[in-house]
Amino acid sequence: MTETADPPPSSDDVRESRQRAGRAIRDLSHAFIGRHASVEQIDRLSEVLEGITAELWPQDHRSRFDAFDRERDIDYPQGRFTHDFDDRPVSGTASPYGLDLELHRVGDEIEALVTLRSAHEGAPGRSHGGVVAALFDDVFGFVLGVIKQSAFTGELTIRYHAATPLFSELACRVRFDHQDGRKIYLVGELTERSSGNLIATAKATFIAVDPEMFARLTAERPPPPDESSSPTA
Ligand SMILES: CCCCCCCCCCCCCCCC(=O)SCCNC(=O)CCNC(=O)[C@H](O)C(C)(C)COP(=O)(O)OP(=O)(O)OC[C@H]1O[C@@H](n2cnc3c(N)ncnc32)[C@H](O)[C@@H]1OP(=O)(O)O
Numbered sequence: 001m002t003e004t005a006d007p008p009p010s011s012d013d014v015r016e017s018r019q020r021a022g023r024a025i026r027d028l029s030h031a032f033i034g035r036h037a038s039v040e041q042i043d044r045l046s047e048v049l050e051g052i053t054a055e056l057w058p059q060d061h062r063s064r065f066d067a068f069d070r071e072r073d074i075d076y077p078q079g080r081f082t083h084d085f086d087d088r089p090v091s092g093t094a095s096p097y098g099l100d101l102e103l104h105r106v107g108d109e110i111e112a113l114v115t116l117r118s119a120h121e122g123a124p125g126r127s128h129g130g131v132v133a134a135l136f137d138d139v140f141g142f143v144l145g146v147i148k149q150s151a152f153t154g155e156l157t158i159r160y161h162a163a164t165p166l167f168s169e170l171a172c173r174v175r176f177d178h179q180d181g182r183k184i185y186l187v188g189e190l191t192e193r194s195s196g197n198l199i200a201t202a203k204a205t206f207i208a209v210d211p212e213m214f215a216r217l218t219a220e221r222p223p224p225p226d227e228s229s230s231p232t233a
Contacts, residue, residue: 010066015094019086022094026119029096034118057228065218072214076105076145083142090138099135103142109175110142113193116166127164132190136202139172140186144206147176150214151184151206159201169193174202182208 032045064087071085081103086094091101091112099120102113114135122128137156144151164170174188184206190199 015086018094022086022092022096022098023100025096026098026100029119030117032119033121061224068214069218071145072150072211074145076103076110076142078105078107080104088138090134091142097134099131101135101139105142105146106173108143108146109173110139110146111174112139112172113169114172115169116164118166121166123163125163125166127166129158129160129164132160132164132200133158133202135172135190136174136188136200136204139174140188140202140204140206143174143176143186144184147184149184149206149208150211151182151208153204154183154207155203155205157203160199161201162197162199164190164199165192170199177203179208184208 037045064085067085067087071083071088074083076083082093083091083103086092089095089097090099091103092098099114099116104111104113112135116127116131120127120131122131133156136158137153140153140156169192170190171193172188172190174186177185177187179185186204186206187202189201191197192199
């Protein structure tokens, strides 16, 4: 174990710094995928990134549970809102896997505005379908906060009606549909804002779990494995 740097890991300074770095990593992914670079530039990039990664691995393990717990207690206000779980993939402002969502609550619906970019491209000129699926899964997660239930995704079905455009603002709008015992059914759709075109529809079954289960997951989680080298390194 090594000393963690000041200020304390939960401070606003660290949080803001992480959010900035998260955005920088995401922007890097788009610049890297979307632009030519010389071998010299790419090698320099590798050296800088490998150096920073080597600095981070010896640091203490970080837990995301405080933010996760806070997230479960949030009452999302009407209109635009933000959330505290910065590491959350897709909607987390500090997550390298974030999609830079702008979140809104409209009644009991959640709307996420998003513009997909270079690194999201799958087939030429359109988003990878898995990115769209991840978008729906995560945005559905906010409906759990609206209906105040703890649940896991059990099934997620996406119907891709049209190519998902890049570089054009999209609206992902989702809502509670009905509940049957522990099975919570959610539905939603993705549209392009400029044209109003329907791009995809989604249905999900979330399975409600005892909120205490989350506490048990936290308490019983084994220490993470040593990740200090990539599987192919
Ligand atoms: C207060 C606010 C909280 C908000 C909180 C925010 C925190 C911030 C979250 C960030 C992220 C969010 C958005 C990403 C959401 C994920 O990514 S969740 C992660 C992905 N999903 C998983 O890991 C789930 C993996 N599966 C499991 O853990 C277990 O199968 C489950 C889902 C807990 C169910 O297991 P179980 O409790 O043993 O359930 P079981 O008794 O077998 O079945 C109960 C009922 O559900 C049905 N069922 C079970 N599994 C399934 C399934 N997969 N599909 C359909 N039906 C099923 C059964 O048929 C049964 O139905 P009935 O017979 O009652 O009619």
